[in-house]
Amino acid sequence: MASTSHVRRGDTVAVIAGKERGKRGKVLRVLLGDGRVLVEKINMVKKHQRPTQRLRQGGIIEREGALHLSNVLLVCGRCDRPVRIGIKVLADDRKVRICKRCGEPIDKG
Numbered sequence: 264m265a266s267t268s269h270v271r272r273g274d275t276v277a278v279i280a281g282k283e284r285g286k287r288g289k290v291l292r293v294l295l296g297d298g299r300v301l302v303e304k305i306n307m308v309k310k311h312q313r314p315t316q317r318l319r320q321g322g323i324i325e326r327e328g329a330l331h332l333s334n335v336l337l338v339c340g341r342c343d344r345p346v347r348i349g350i351k352v353l354a355d356d357r358k359v360r361i362c363k364r365c366g367e368p369i370d371k372g
């Protein structure tokens with residue numbers, strides 16, 4: 264079981280397998296224990312919602328279904344395509360993710 268992931272919340276990722284292949288979205292949540300990830304507007308599934316205080320009607324709602332981490336790749340802003348990610352250790356020991364294709368750091372700041 265992986266304790267870290269190549270993607271993080273807020274990353275833009277591309278789906279590389281399955282019925283949503285080719286689509287891009289922002290990572291909402293990484294479910295490390297499951298090795299899965301929730302991506303905004305990707306893999307929408309219908310769920311039955313019970314009435315709650317906030318949503319009195321209940322009924323069927325659509326929400327993001329989890330994708331397997333191996334089915335998404337980070338999108339490099341510079342390459343504008345899904346890329347493999349490498350880790351670079353900076354002089355101050357901080358680790359940043361870099362695009363293996365162009366060498367651009369993914370983590371800014």
Ligand SMILES: [Zn+2]
Binds near residue numbers: 339346365
């Ligand atoms: Zn790149």
